[in-house]
Amino acid sequence: MDASSLSIPAMTLQLGQYQAAVTAKLQDFNARNFTAGFWQKQADLWVQDAEAQQSLRSFMGWLRVAETMLPRVGEIEEFAREIKAAGFKHVVVMGMGGSTMTPIVFKQAFERSADGLPLLVLDTTNPGSVREIEEAVSLPETLFVVASKSGTTAEPLAFGDYFYARLKELKGEKAGENFVAITDPGSKFVTQATNEGYRRIFLNFAEVGGRFSALSYFGLVPAALYGIDINTLLERAIAMMRATGSEGDVAHNPGLELGVALGVLAQQGRDKLTLVVPENLTDLGLWLEQLIAESTGKEDKGILPVAGDPLGTPEVYGPDRVFVYVGYENQPDEENRRKVAALEAAGHPVVTILMRDALDLGAEFFRWEVATAVASAVLEINPFDQPNVQAAKTATDQLMKVVVERGSLPQTSAPVLTENGLSYYTSGAGSTATAADVLKSFFGQAGTDNFLCIQAYLMETPALNAELDELRRLVQQRLHIATASGYGPRFLHSTGQYHKGGPNTGLFLQLTTDHAQDLPLPGRPYTFGTFQNAQAAGDLEALHTAGRRTLRVHLGSVGEEAGVAQLLQDLRTALA
Numbered sequence: 001m002d003a004s005s006l007s008i009p010a011m012t013l014q015l016g017q018y019q020a021a022v023t024a025k026l027q028d029f030n031a032r033n034f035t036a037g038f039w040q041k042q043a044d045l046w047v048q049d050a051e052a053q054q055s056l057r058s059f060m061g062w063l064r065v066a067e068t069m070l071p072r073v074g075e076i077e078e079f080a081r082e083i084k085a086a087g088f089k090h091v092v093v094m095g096m097g098g099s100t101m102t103p104i105v106f107k108q109a110f111e112r113s114a115d116g117l118p119l120l121v122l123d124t125t126n127p128g129s130v131r132e133i134e135e136a137v138s139l140p141e142t143l144f145v146v147a148s149k150s151g152t153t154a155e156p157l158a159f160g161d162y163f164y165a166r167l168k169e170l171k172g173e174k175a176g177e178n179f180v181a182i183t184d185p186g187s188k189f190v191t192q193a194t195n196e197g198y199r200r201i202f203l204n205f206a207e208v209g210g211r212f213s214a215l216s217y218f219g220l221v222p223a224a225l226y227g228i229d230i231n232t233l234l235e236r237a238i239a240m241m242r243a244t245g246s247e248g249d250v251a252h253n254p255g256l257e258l259g260v261a262l263g264v265l266a267q268q269g270r271d272k273l274t275l276v277v278p279e280n281l282t283d284l285g286l287w288l289e290q291l292i293a294e295s296t297g298k299e300d301k302g303i304l305p306v307a308g309d310p311l312g313t314p315e316v317y318g319p320d321r322v323f324v325y326v327g328y329e330n331q332p333d334e335e336n337r338r339k340v341a342a343l344e345a346a347g348h349p350v351v352t353i354l355m356r357d358a359l360d361l362g363a364e365f366f367r368w369e370v371a372t373a374v375a376s377a378v379l380e381i382n383p384f385d386q387p388n389v390q391a392a393k394t395a396t397d398q399l400m401k402v403v404v405e406r407g408s409l410p411q412t413s414a415p416v417l418t419e420n421g422l423s424y425y426t427s428g429a430g431s432t433a434t435a436a437d438v439l440k441s442f443f444g445q446a447g448t449d450n451f452l453c454i455q456a457y458l459m460e461t462p463a464l465n466a467e468l469d470e471l472r473r474l475v476q477q478r479l480h481i482a483t484a485s486g487y488g489p490r491f492l493h494s495t496g497q498y499h500k501g502g503p504n505t506g507l508f509l510q511l512t513t514d515h516a517q518d519l520p521l522p523g524r525p526y527t528f529g530t531f532q533n534a535q536a537a538g539d540l541e542a543l544h545t546a547g548r549r550t551l552r553v554h555l556g557s558v559g560e561e562a563g564v565a566q567l568l569q570d571l572r573t574a575l576a
């Protein structure tokens with residue numbers, strides 16, 4: 001073991017029958033001096049098309065962003081002190097995908113320190129969630145951080161407009177004092193934030209893509225406001241950079257080894273990366289999902305990150321899994337570790353990563369960024385684009401144009417059935433006498449390497465989470481397929497790329513509602529609820545265009561929890 005790898009979290013790979021193929025690929029990559037080429041941004045390691053190579057190179061700024069940020073720690077910490085001195089009591093970070101995933105992880109993984117401010121993240125257009133945030137804080141004492149790399153993403157702009165209008169009612173022309181922007185230089189949002197008198201605009205780096213931006217201003221500004229020691233976080237990331245070859249050759253490159261393993265396993269059908277984490281790291285799953293799914297899920301290939309799948313015994317899993325345990329050295333997490341050991345004994349490949357404390361997340365973000373880029377090289381795809389995300393955005397934009405012109409969303413198709421207030425929309429239904437029939441026929445399409453993806457355009461609550469977990473458990477036990485679940489529109493900026501661009505193995509269950517308690521968007525002729533439903537309809541259209549199998553269950557005016565409870569009951573009958 002070389003000296004630099006001593007200062008990074010330990011990783012072990014138990015690959016069983018796949019070890020030989022992974023070793024062969026590693027030897028092949030080493031023979032081609034992959035690590036040196038990687039640090040020199042040698043784009044032909046991934047793709048051969050000249051245009052794609054140029055684009056790929058232009059998004060590799062994340063490689064050394066931790067080093068760029070280290071000298072800026074003082075500036076960020078000074079800003080955090082200024083905010084506290086100005087009397088702010090809360091921070092709300094607003095944005096989508098890569099721009100807000102890191103603060104979500106930090107908020108769960110770290111206890112807020114005595115000099116940190118409470119942190120909330122808004123990354124949904126659900127009117128109930130927006131209202132929940134508004135009610136949880138005292139608006140005049142809240143700092144709103146609008147985080148958008150492009151400065152053109154519809155959601156953060158809507159969130160910014162909504163809360164800016166609220167603050168204007170309270171503080172008039174001084175509203176901008178409560179707002180901070182993190183965005184790329186030259187984005188349209190820079191102009192808007194300047195005109196609105198934002199307190200501060202942090203300019204990030206054009207060559208750092210959203211999902212690779214954890215160690216840039218996007219992750220570090222919220223972290224410092226929350227009281228996290230960002231200096232140590234970056235130092236740990238830099239230790240991982242060195243271990244992966246940033247300063248020259250290394251005997252073992254942990255990012256390369258993980259990435260090659262994941263890429264080779266995916267090629268051999270083990271393409272569902274099933275994450276197992278202790279209770280206090282579940283949100284790391286959200287971060288890994290957006291990184292891995294959006295980077296690798298394209299051209300009908302990809303690795304599906306599966307987070308929050310109830311962990312079962314070996315016999316409920318098919319040969320399409322690789323299990324990754326990420327936990328803490330000093331936290332026993334006995335039940336998870338015992339189950340993972342049983343899976344390994346049964347021949348499933350298992351990766352184990354043990355962090356010393358939450359500050360090691362700095363190192364892990366970087367390890368996983370390298371591994372994701374390396375796995376993409378194995379799969380021969382460009383990890384830094386997201387071609388299929390745009391399809392859903394375009395379809396949603398078209399629908400919103402109709403809303404602006406006509407005042408409401410167009411009715412697209414008729415349900416195949418309405419029962420107990422729930423309406424079912426699907427093209428694949430056979431006999432549709434009852435809801436259980438519709439469900440039976442939809443789930444009857446599940447092949448062994450398929451997965452269920454629940455897409456909930458609903459308000460996230462602990463009760464709904466518990467119901468969706470139950471739904472996943474039921475499907476896993478009865479059908480032995482992987483299950484994933486995401487709240488819309490969050491997942492559109494994350495796993496949404498894989499859903500439309502990855503292999504056509506998903507069964508997509510979309511859940512929508514009428515939004516009994518909607519919220520108007522100031523200055524716009526529509527509500528948050530209509531916006532969220534347009535996003536659902538736009539994505540459904542994009543899924544259909546990509547030939548995916550879908551079932552939309554509209555909960556109508558039946559409450560969200562009551563509606564999903566009804567669905568669960570019918571599903572139990574259907575899968576009996």
Ligand SMILES: O=P(O)(O)OC[C@H]1O[C@H](O)[C@H](O)[C@@H](O)[C@@H]1O
Pocket residue numbers: 095096097098099147148149150151152153156210211294386389492493494
């Ligand atoms: O930061 P933004 O430019 O607003 O982008 C937010 C998110 O939007 C898109 O959907 C991309 O696919 C994501 O990778 C990105 O993180």
